[in-house]
Amino acid sequence: MGTREVPEGRVFSDLLAEDRLFDPPASFREQANISDGGARAAAASDPEAFWAGLAGELEWDRPWDRVLEWETPYAKWFVGGKLNASVNCVDRHARTRRRNQAAIIWEGELGDRRTLTYWDLYREVNKFASALKSLGVEKGDRVAIYLPMIPELAIGMLACARIGAIHSVVFGGFSAEALRDRINDAQAKVLITADGGYRRGQIVPLKHDADYALRETPCIEHVVIVRRGDFPIRIHEGRDHWWHRLVDDVEAKCEPESMDAEDILYTLYTSGTTGKPKGIIHTTGGYLTGVCATTKWIFDLKDTDVYWCTADIGWVTGHSYIVYGPLAAGATVVMYEGAPDWPERDRFWQIVEDYGVTVFYTAPTAIRAFMKWGAEYPARHDLSSLRLLGTVGEPINPEAWMWYYEHIGKQRCPIVDTWWQTETGMILISTLPGVDRMKPSYAGHPFPGIEADILDDQGKPIEGQGGGGYLAITKPWPAMLRGIWGDPERYQQQYWTKWDHDAYFTSDGAKQDSDGYFCLLGRVDDVLNVSGHRISTMEVESALVDHASVAEAAVVGVKHEVRGEVPGAFVTLRQGHSPGPALETDLKQHVVNKIGAIARPHQVIFAGELPKTRSGKIMRRLLRDIAAGRVLGDTTTLADSSVVEQLKKQYEEGGQEE
Numbered sequence: 001m002g003t004r005e006v007p008e009g010r011v012f013s014d015l016l017a018e019d020r021l022f023d024p025p026a027s028f029r030e031q032a033n034i035s036d037g038g039a040r041a042a043a044a045s046d047p048e049a050f051w052a053g054l055a056g057e058l059e060w061d062r063p064w065d066r067v068l069e070w071e072t073p074y075a076k077w078f079v080g081g082k083l084n085a086s087v088n089c090v091d092r093h094a095r096t097r098r099r100n101q102a103a104i105i106w107e108g109e110l111g112d113r114r115t116l117t118y119w120d121l122y123r124e125v126n127k128f129a130s131a132l133k134s135l136g137v138e139k140g141d142r143v144a145i146y147l148p149m150i151p152e153l154a155i156g157m158l159a160c161a162r163i164g165a166i167h168s169v170v171f172g173g174f175s176a177e178a179l180r181d182r183i184n185d186a187q188a189k190v191l192i193t194a195d196g197g198y199r200r201g202q203i204v205p206l207k208h209d210a211d212y213a214l215r216e217t218p219c220i221e222h223v224v225i226v227r228r229g230d231f232p233i234r235i236h237e238g239r240d241h242w243w244h245r246l247v248d249d250v251e252a253k254c255e256p257e258s259m260d261a262e263d264i265l266y267t268l269y270t271s272g273t274t275g276k277p278k279g280i281i282h283t284t285g286g287y288l289t290g291v292c293a294t295t296k297w298i299f300d301l302k303d304t305d306v307y308w309c310t311a312d313i314g315w316v317t318g319h320s321y322i323v324y325g326p327l328a329a330g331a332t333v334v335m336y337e338g339a340p341d342w343p344e345r346d347r348f349w350q351i352v353e354d355y356g357v358t359v360f361y362t363a364p365t366a367i368r369a370f371m372k373w374g375a376e377y378p379a380r381h382d383l384s385s386l387r388l389l390g391t392v393g394e395p396i397n398p399e400a401w402m403w404y405y406e407h408i409g410k411q412r413c414p415i416v417d418t419w420w421q422t423e424t425g426m427i428l429i430s431t432l433p434g435v436d437r438m439k440p441s442y443a444g445h446p447f448p449g450i451e452a453d454i455l456d457d458q459g460k461p462i463e464g465q466g467g468g469g470y471l472a473i474t475k476p477w478p479a480m481l482r483g484i485w486g487d488p489e490r491y492q493q494q495y496w497t498k499w500d501h502d503a504y505f506t507s508d509g510a511k512q513d514s515d516g517y518f519c520l521l522g523r524v525d526d527v528l529n530v531s532g533h534r535i536s537t538m539e540v541e542s543a544l545v546d547h548a549s550v551a552e553a554a555v556v557g558v559k560h561e562v563r564g565e566v567p568g569a570f571v572t573l574r575q576g577h578s579p580g581p582a583l584e585t586d587l588k589q590h591v592v593n594k595i596g597a598i599a600r601p602h603q604v605i606f607a608g609e610l611p612k613t614r615s616g617k618i619m620r621r622l623l624r625d626i627a628a629g630r631v632l633g634d635t636t637t638l639a640d641s642s643v644v645e646q647l648k649k650q651y652e653e654g655g656q657e658e
């Protein structure tokens with residue numbers, strides 16, 4: 001294939017070609033919610049009318065006066081409109097024939113089960129909303145939620161939404177320090193937690209950890225504790241309350257607060273892959289419109305579906321596509337508490353088979369773990385209920401895409417590769433599964449009504465083929481963030497100052513093919529500069545993952561006297577392969593064959609694990625620190641600190657360098 005020069009103005013070189021294309025099966029197309037691309041043109045010619053049409057599918061207490069007010073960098077959507085998110089996700093379904101349909105089917109790691117119909121959910125949300133009120137929580141107050149993946153997590157969020165309190169969910173796997181900082185940043189008045197949870201057979205002592213945090217969170221007045229497992233905990237009299245006792249003593253009904261479309265629904269911190277997490281603000285009307293519409297159009301959800309998103313609700317994926325989107329759409333949602341490899345590596349496939357999951361949404365990091373473990377695990381189960389698959393969180397390497405398509409979807413299920421961020425609130429780029437052809441590693445077109453572009457350093461669109469640039473969103477969208485909690489300057493600085501015209505800077509690189517499909521190239525902070533070629537991490541990593549032995553790869557730039565930087569690779573191997581000098585040579589040659597000599601890794605480190613955030617994303621910035629022999633940067637969002645210690649040691653002892 002050889003090396004291609006980077007054409008003038010390109011920010012990224014275009015190295016890896018992909019020409020596999022897949023059509024959605026005719027049987028899928030025929031039943032799809034959206035089966036022709038006409039909506040795109042209509043939305044493009046009048047986006048405000050398009051969004052207003054979708055907002056109209058929600059239940060409003062008062063209609064809006066204006067669809068959009070935009071004054072960079074602040075948008076107001078559905079100005080003057082009033083609605084309540086919990087009414088939209090629960091009450092309006094409980095009034096219809098969906099009343100006795102399962103809203104949430106929950107499975108604990110131990111195998112315990114609970115099913116909440118929309119009517120059950122209605123009752124639980126009402127009771128807990130009354131309980132929050134009894135603790136003095138009012139509209140605009142912040143409530144921190146630190147729970148395992150149990151139904152009370154969704155109930156707690158919806159109860160906050162019902163009374164107009166702002167929830168701030170902190171992922172249950174975070175440490176006491178991380179919880180403390182997030183509580184203090186939000187100045188939360190109440191914390192909702194549990195006596196504990198289960199993860200990989202171990203008890204996660206949430207209340208115990210929360211007690212540590214609570215020593216330094218003077219803003220917290222009350223703590224509500226869900227009894228998950230009868231784990232021993234300390235009760236702080238006057239401050240701590242059992243959830244089940246609280247709800248016994250309150251009104252069974254709680255009138256919903258009629259919220260302004262622009263009232264804050266929640267704040268949530270980003271994953272911290274690139275640096276210190278930001279408390280992202282989302283409001284009510286636009287957000288709900290965006291997540292409900294994308295749920296129906298991209299996941300093709302219907303009443304008959306059993307939908308499972310494997311993310312934790314502690315991340316935005318869980319907020320938008322476990323709670324608000326699917327429930328607003330009236331779907332049946334599966335929720336699972338535990339790990340994918342507990343008690344065995346087929347747990348997910350067991351769940352798919354048991355509940356007859358039809359739509360399955362997970363992350364590339366999970367797919368690469370499944371590949372590493374081997375195809376025999378999904379093969380043990382009947383996965384024939386599945387009809388649509390999705391991914392989110394990182395670029396998906398073509399090899400992982402193909403594995404997912406073949407071993408999970410059995411070549412029957414379209415895959416939606418959905419690009420979005422905590423900040424965007426909703427999916428912005430994805431194929432529409434009943435309309436578009438699929439191309440591995442290409443997310444597809446922007447969602448109808450969304451305008452995205454690929455810009456160079458000057459903010460000029462990069463036309464045509466042969467390279468990539470910065471992904472920018474050039475028009476406001478309904479679910480967009482409304483700021484960073486307590487830090488308007490950082491909001492402005494981070495997203496709106498890259499260019500001197502109006503465009504949201506995503507911090508991601510992308511390229512486009514001749515059909516206008518977007519391929520995400522990784523984070524712009526991670527780009528390598530080798531002899532003047534700007535190389536995307538995604539492309540070199542994908543070339544490595546393409547090798548039969550490699551499960552995961554992370555590539556970072558390592559300083560080099562002559563070439564500026566050279567690629568340094570960290571890889572984990574699939575089951576049954578062992579590291580060694582011969583394999584290292586082989587991997588380097590494989591990259592040369594796939595991409596060209598320019599991308600040849602200078603060094604390959606065989607790792608047991610790669611450093612990841614708690615949401616499973618590879619943290620290349622820590623690998624860069626290791627490769628440069630620097631002190632490690634912020635590690636608070638790192639899932640397992642022993643991983644970097646081990647890699648540091650390995651790196652210092654030296655792989656074979658050339």
Ligand code: ATP
Pocket residue numbers: 270271272273274275276277278315316391392393394395396417418419420421422423443506507508520522523615617
């Ligand atoms: P931080 O901003 O704090 O560093 P983060 O960016 O990891 O954390 P999230 O908002 O959870 O926090 O992740 C959004 C990012 O995930 C995107 O900007 C992109 O880099 C990556 N991403 C998400 N979905 C996709 C996808 N389908 N393809 C490629 N990349 C994706």
Ligand code: MG
Pocket residue numbers: 270421507
């Ligand atoms: Mg980010």
